[in-house]
Amino acid sequence: MNRDTSRRFAYIETCLYWGVGITARQLGETFEIARPNAQASIAAYRELHPNNLRYNGSLKRHEASDTFEAHYISDKPEFYLNYLRGNHLTSRFWKDEDWSELPIHDVDTLFRPHLQTDIIRTVVSAIQTQQALHLYYHAKAQTHYLTVAPNQLVYASRRYHVRAYNYDANKYIDLVLSRILEASFSLEDWVSSDEDKEWNTYVDLHFKPNPKLPEQLRNTLLLDFRLDNDIYTITVRKAVQAYVLREMERLDWRYQIPLWLRS
Numbered sequence: 057m058n059r060d061t062s063r064r065f066a067y068i069e070t071c072l073y074w075g076v077g078i079t080a081r082q083l084g085e086t087f088e089i090a091r092p093n094a095q096a097s098i099a100a101y102r103e104l105h106p107n108n109l110r111y112n113g114s115l116k117r118h119e120a121s122d123t124f125e126a127h128y129i130s131d132k133p134e135f136y137l138n139y140l141r142g143n144h145l146t147s148r149f150w151k152d153e154d155w156s157e158l159p160i161h162d163v164d165t166l167f168r169p170h171l172q173t174d175i176i177r178t179v180v181s182a183i184q185t186q187q188a189l190h191l192y193y194h195a196k197a198q199t200h201y202l203t204v205a206p207n208q209l210v211y212a213s214r215r216y217h218v219r220a221y222n223y224d225a226n227k228y229i230d231l232v233l234s235r236i237l238e239a240s241f242s243l244e245d246w247v248s249s250d251e252d253k254e255w256n257t258y259v260d261l262h263f264k265p266n267p268k269l270p271e272q273l274r275n276t277l278l279l280d281f282r283l284d285n286d287i288y289t290i291t292v293r294k295a296v297q298a299y300v301l302r303e304m305e306r307l308d309w310r311y312q313i314p315l316w317l318r319s
Contacts, residue, residue: 063087064097065104066128068118072109073126074136075157077117167214169234178239179218182206186246188223192238193231204231205247208255212299219255219295221247228252228295254295261297262319263288263304269311277315287319 057065064087071078084094098118102109105127109118130136140160182189188205204220207228211217216233223244249255264286265274281288292300304316 060087061097061100062128065101068098068101069108069126069129070136072118072120073124073129073131077112077115077119078109079117164214169215169232171216171234172236175236175239176233178241179206179233179236180209182239182241183209183218186248188242188244188246189220190238190240190242191231191236194235194237199237203242203244204229205244207249207252210296210299212296213302219249219252221249221252223247228255230295252295255293257294258291259294259297261290261292261300261304263290263316264319266314266317268313269308269315273311273315288316 064083067083067086068078071082078098080091080094080098083089083097084091087094089097102118105125107123108121108125108127110121111117112119137160140158141162144160144162145165179189181187183206186205188203190201190203192201193199202225203223205223206218206220208219209216210219210230217230218233219228219230221227222229228249265277267274269277277283278286290300290304301318305314305318307313308315
């Protein structure tokens with residue numbers, strides 16, 4: 057199956073399962089194809105998955121059947137909502153097909169730190185071409201020069217970071233991208249993350265609602281995550297566990313105590 061067909065089938069399933077149905081006109085307008093081609097795509101999908109849809113003659117659209125099974129998309133609600141959010145972010149970068157008429161308002165984007173274009177381009181290029189960098193970096197303790205081999209991009213605590221090998225300290229560190237003041241390529245041999253034990257090691261972090269919270273709030277937290285044994289377990293790379301701990305153990309604005317405690 058070629059990519060165009062696969063994307064059309066994924067769109068058909070998105071409209072069937074997460075929407076109210078699909079029409080040839082809708083499919084054609086989304087992918088900018090002629091109506092006969094859109095009708096042919098729906099017919100091809102029906103031929104492969106005849107039990108997934110039925111035709112509603114009164115509304116003139118194809119709808120999901122009671123026996124619908126997803127083959128090209130996820131039926132998990134968190135993935136669909138993540139898709140809506142991702143599509144909103146993508147639309148700020150380039151024009152792509154909008155697969156949903158549901159707008160999503162991403163408040164998180166209001167808190168992004170400033171990123172300097174030339175610096176980010178240099179960092180991204182260094183990761184892609186496996187080159188080391190000379191940086192002038194503003195850390196909390198001091199502003200200093202350092203040489204690093206960047207490996208991964210990380211988004212945590214509403215900021216973008218880069219995980220990199222620090223030649224001067226002989227260890228892997230996290231750097232906040234908005235705090236890099238200068239960046240240029242270095243002639244040092246690039247060092248991969250193969251020896252980054254913390255990046256390549258996963259740990260389980262266990263949390264429970266703070267017993268000092270009111271019972272109703274503790275029950276709300278348990279309900280949010282559907283916790284049967286009152287324990288919330290997060291599996292994460294050891295290198296980024298500090299960001300998880302910071303999020304989970306932050307003080308609640310109303311009660312001034314953490315919502316969660318490590319179990």
